[in-house]
Amino acid sequence: MIWELYQSGNTHGTEKHKLNRRAWERKNANQKQSFYITIRLMKTRRRFLKECGMLAGSAGFSYLATGHHEWTDIKKKSEKRSALTLRFKPYVLHLKHVFTIAEGSRSTTPVMLTELEYDNIVGYGEASMPPYLGESHETATSFLSKVDLTEFKSPFLMEDILAYVDQLVSGNYAAKASVDIALHDLVGKLMKQPWHKIWGLNPDRTPNTSFTIGIDKPEVVRTKVKEAAPYKILKVKLGHGNDKEMIETVRSETNKPICVDINQGWTDRKMALEMSHWLKEQGVVFIEQPMSKTSIDDNAWLTQNSPLPIIADEAFQTISDFKMVMGVYSGINIKLMKCGGLRSAYTMIKMARALGMKVMIGCMTETSCAVTAAAQLSPLVDWADLDGNLLIDNDVYEGVTISDGKIILPDRPGIGIRPKD
Numbered sequence: 001m002i003w004e005l006y007q008s009g010n011t012h013g014t015e016k017h018k019l020n021r022r023a024w025e026r027k028n029a030n031q032k033q034s035f036y037i038t039i040r041l042m043k044t045r046r047r048f049l050k051e052c053g054m055l056a057g058s059a060g061f062s063y064l065a066t067g068h069h070e071w072t073d074i075k076k077k078s079e080k081r082s083a084l085t086l087r088f089k090p091y092v093l094h095l096k097h098v099f100t101i102a103e104g105s106r107s108t109t110p111v112m113l114t115e116l117e118y119d120n121i122v123g124y125g126e127a128s129m130p131p132y133l134g135e136s137h138e139t140a141t142s143f144l145s146k147v148d149l150t151e152f153k154s155p156f157l158m159e160d161i162l163a164y165v166d167q168l169v170s171g172n173y174a175a176k177a178s179v180d181i182a183l184h185d186l187v188g189k190l191m192k193q194p195w196h197k198i199w200g201l202n203p204d205r206t207p208n209t210s211f212t213i214g215i216d217k218p219e220v221v222r223t224k225v226k227e228a229a230p231y232k233i234l235k236v237k238l239g240h241g242n243d244k245e246m247i248e249t250v251r252s253e254t255n256k257p258i259c260v261d262i263n264q265g266w267t268d269r270k271m272a273l274e275m276s277h278w279l280k281e282q283g284v285v286f287i288e289q290p291m292s293k294t295s296i297d298d299n300a301w302l303t304q305n306s307p308l309p310i311i312a313d314e315a316f317q318t319i320s321d322f323k324m325v326m327g328v329y330s331g332i333n334i335k336l337m338k339c340g341g342l343r344s345a346y347t348m349i350k351m352a353r354a355l356g357m358k359v360m361i362g363c364m365t366e367t368s369c370a371v372t373a374a375a376q377l378s379p380l381v382d383w384a385d386l387d388g389n390l391l392i393d394n395d396v397y398e399g400v401t402i403s404d405g406k407i408i409l410p411d412r413p414g415i416g417i418r419p420k421d
């Protein structure tokens with residue numbers, strides 16, 4: 001099986017790594033960088049705190065002003081100087097609208113901002129942790145505090161570094177993604193190239209991104225549809241008992257293509273099939289996670305009979321889940337926060353294609369950091385749902401932009417973001 005091949009071929013911490021590390025250490029033995037790194041680190045830290053504080057203040061939000069949410073530097077466990085410095089800081093995203101899906105409502109999302117520094121270059125990362133995924137500021141702090149990169153003298157040892165991070169503690173995929181994204185940003189900056197170029201992807205092939213309309217009253221839905229005017233495809237959340245009213249309200253405003261996300265909200269497969277036929281007549285292009293991820297037979301039956309593709313989201317998280325979704329769904333929704341970051345996401349896209357599955361790339365409510373990172377992969381996917389940064393009013397980065405509904409990748413190196421002025 002392909003996933004078994006991947007796992008068996010995924011060897012880390014080998015003698016080759018140790019030899020490379022010794023060679024690097026010999027080559028750099030006489031470099032005295034620590035003083036310069038410290039000064040640079042303090043400048044970067046002061047600038048970022050100042051910018052975040054100004055943004056938080058302008059939003060009438062004092063979270064970052066408290067002494068509990070400054071950057072935390074990972075303390076080295078040994079006396080050796082670490083070439084890679086990891087920092088992290090909790091932050092809370094404010095949603096422009098209360099966001100309601102079949103699983104509940106919320107108006108904020110906790111995130112962890114990370115920085116990974118090497119040779120005076122800083123890579124940015126982020127963990128976004130909507131409560132239903134089980135991660136939080138506390139769990140991410142606990143996880144990131146365990147990350148000791150002292151042994152890794154070069155950020156280019158990405159496979160070794162990310163394998164080390166992955167095996168530290170099980171789960172914690174958003175926290176792991178925050179290290180993975182920062183490492184990709186750092187390495188891309190060192191290579192002076194954006195990741196879509198490193199991967200050889202054509203930036204002209206980026207898809208349109210959908211814009212999400214949460215479950216709400218008809219008047220609010222109409223307002224949201226008007227706000228979504230720049231977007232070519234809408235993602236409508238369903239599964240709260242008012243599905244037809246939601247779709248008819250959207251259709252009273254626009255004829256744009258729609259995709260729907262049920263978030264496991266349907267419980268009866270015959271009703272689900274009837275709805276899939278009705279939704280096709282309404283110009284819907286696919287259905288995301290119609291029934292519970294544990295209802296494997298029902299989802300497989302619907303996929304077999306539905307006129308629309310059925311996409312796994314809650315049922316698909318990491319590479320090991322391929323064996324659970326093959327033959328059950330038409331495709332998968334990949335999110336960096338579910339799978340642990342860009343390296344895993346890239347592998348999963350290739351695996352899905354080998355298995356003949358559709359691929360969607362999605363996001364949580366996130367800053368432009370994680371959204372722009374995911375957008376680097378978007379030339380490879382069928383559909384993109386990368387609007388998480390557009391749903392918040394206190395983004396601290398700028399990166400990917402949308403032009404006439406289409407994802408425009410920045411030409412900056414790494415993941416392509418920079419802190420907002």
Ligand code: MG
Nearest residue numbers: 261288289313
């Ligand atoms: Mg979904």
